[in-house]
Amino acid sequence: MKKLLSFWRWIVGAAIVFGTITFVAYEQHRAVEKYKSHRQEYCSALTASAEQKKACIEDRASAQDYAPWWYILVAWPEGITTWAIIGTGIVIAWQSSETRKAANATESQAEISRRALVAQFRPKIVVRRMRLDPPAILYFDRRGDGIWKIEMQLHNSGGTVAHIWKCEAFFQIHDGDTGWSKDNVAFLYIDTPFDIAAGGKHQLDLSLPAERFREILANLRVDRELEGDSRGEFVADFLAYHGTITYRDDNGLDRDTGFSRNWNAPAAKFIPSNDPDAEYQE
Numbered sequence: 001m002k003k004l005l006s007f008w009r010w011i012v013g014a015a016i017v018f019g020t021i022t023f024v025a026y027e028q029h030r031a032v033e034k035y036k037s038h039r040q041e042y043c044s045a046l047t048a049s050a051e052q053k054k055a056c057i058e059d060r061a062s063a064q065d066y067a068p069w070w071y072i073l074v075a076w077p078e079g080i081t082t083w084a085i086i087g088t089g090i091v092i093a094w095q096s097s098e099t100r101k102a103a104n105a106t107e108s109q110a111e112i113s114r115r116a117l118v119a120q121f122r123p124k125i126v127v128r129r130m131r132l133d134p135p136a137i138l139y140f141d142r143r144g145d146g147i148w149k150i151e152m153q154l155h156n157s158g159g160t161v162a163h164i165w166k167c168e169a170f171f172q173i174h175d176g177d178t179g180w181s182k183d184n185v186a187f188l189y190i191d192t193p194f195d196i197a198a199g200g201k202h203q204l205d206l207s208l209p210a211e212r213f214r215e216i217l218a219n220l221r222v223d224r225e226l227e228g229d230s231r232g233e234f235v236a237d238f239l240a241y242h243g244t245i246t247y248r249d250d251n252g253l254d255r256d257t258g259f260s261r262n263w264n265a266p267a268a269k270f271i272p273s274n275d276p277d278a279e280y281q282e
Helices: 002-045 050-058 078-120 137-143 210-219
Strands: 125-133 149-156 162-174 181-190 194-196 201-207 238-248 254-264 269-272
Touching (some): 125 238, 125 254, 125 269, 137 210, 149 194, 149 238, 162 201, 181 201, 181 210, 181 238, 194 201
Antiparallel strands (some): 125 149, 149 201, 162 194, 162 238, 238 254, 254 269
């Protein structure tokens, strides 16, 4: 149906153009004949030689003065040329507009495809590895460099880049009875953005106050008897490193990765918490 309507529009347009040309040709012919008649009468009455009268009759330079007032709008070549220039300009403007629309449509489709790709292969930040370096007082004293730190390795297991823009983490002493934090050992805060490519890794280090941390480890209660517990079971205060990493995907969507790891001294490693509100990936 659309093709048929478009075909008829072309036919109607061609008919209008053909009719206008035919009508202008007819009016031009009438104007010329009218002018010749008037010119012949004028030249016959002119007192001049036969050659001058003949030249006067044959002069048709002003024949258009006898055409209708609107003749100049469609006359050849001035009128038709002007309209051709105007029409060409309109066609060029229309083509530019259609090209721009097509380009915008292509860009919009490309943007939709890009956003869908990011949504499907979204980034996902996980804490892949965490370790205390050195893992015990013995190694700290043996090494003798006065450096103690926690190394945490972030891994982007997703398919697109992750834009990390904030990280907050606490290394604390927790009470063995209640699990509540008793004292802060160190604090990590990062607000300088950085990127992790798909499949990439990035290490964040938390520097510890070396001498103070050595004292904390030395004085940490590991065999405190539970008050009022007839079974004689023991529970220890413990060290825990927990925090949140906030990152953004290429669609501007923010997500958090939470981590909570307890330090297991006998095993010399961090153990992930079983609390889903503390250890999670959105």
